[in-house]
Amino acid sequence: MSESKNFNKIIHLAFPPNTSGRPVVCNLGKLYNLSFNILKADINPRLEGSMTLEITGLEEDYHKGINYLKENGVRLIPVAQKIARDDESCMHCGMCLAMCPTGALSLEKDTRLVLFDLEKCTACGLCTKVCPVRAMEVDPQD
Ligand code: SF4
Ligand code: SF4
Incomplete structure (x- = not known):
């Protein structure tokens, strides 16, 4: 091979x-x-x-x-139709960071804000299970 x-x-x-x-x-x-x-x-x-x-x-x-x-x-x-983050709700607690297998969620060191990079996201939904305010939403159209 x-x-x-x-x-x-x-x-x-x-x-x-x-x-x-x-x-x-x-x-x-x-x-x-x-x-x-x-x-x-x-x-x-x-x-x-x-x-x-x-x-x-x-x-x-x-x-x-x-x-x-x-x-x-x-x-x-497109992934953009499968997942969305409600930026108004997100309180940047960081709970989702450890769940994300692709690095789509990351911590910006200087500001301590949790960034969301849609390009890296596969809409696996793992982050939605830990978010205390349900800011990450899979299948937002549904
Ligand atoms: S777990 Fe939810 S509220 Fe916390 S940083 Fe992630 S998306 Fe924001
Ligand atoms: S849906 Fe999956 S890949 Fe996308 S941000 Fe959440 S944990 Fe990361």
Whole structure:
């Protein structure tokens, strides 16, 4: 084995009703040699599905796989639609810092403020479990 599978990303997908029963996600492995781990899956009463996936593989294959999903009607949901911080409520207590696995939440040394970097956030939701004032909110649209 000479190729290393070093690309890893968490993505959020929305499936229209006509794709819910088709194995498009399984095909990521078969067609593009990507490994995937389903972190969360849901289906609403209108039979629209949503899924949070951790994908591992070669970056080139990842992009091919994403194109394949889009061609099959699957929509990528930006992280910004999955998580939000209510800056008015946040009291910068720092409880969430230790929970965040990606470094999206960090402490600014000089000001002692807790910063939130949406670019690094995967919307895993771990911070929401410890925030005493519920300033971190997953699926704000829901
Ligand atoms: S736990 Fe909540 S209130 Fe405390 S710093 Fe984090 S987001 Fe702000
Ligand atoms: S949801 Fe919270 S814990 Fe998870 S990556 Fe984003 S900021 Fe960090």
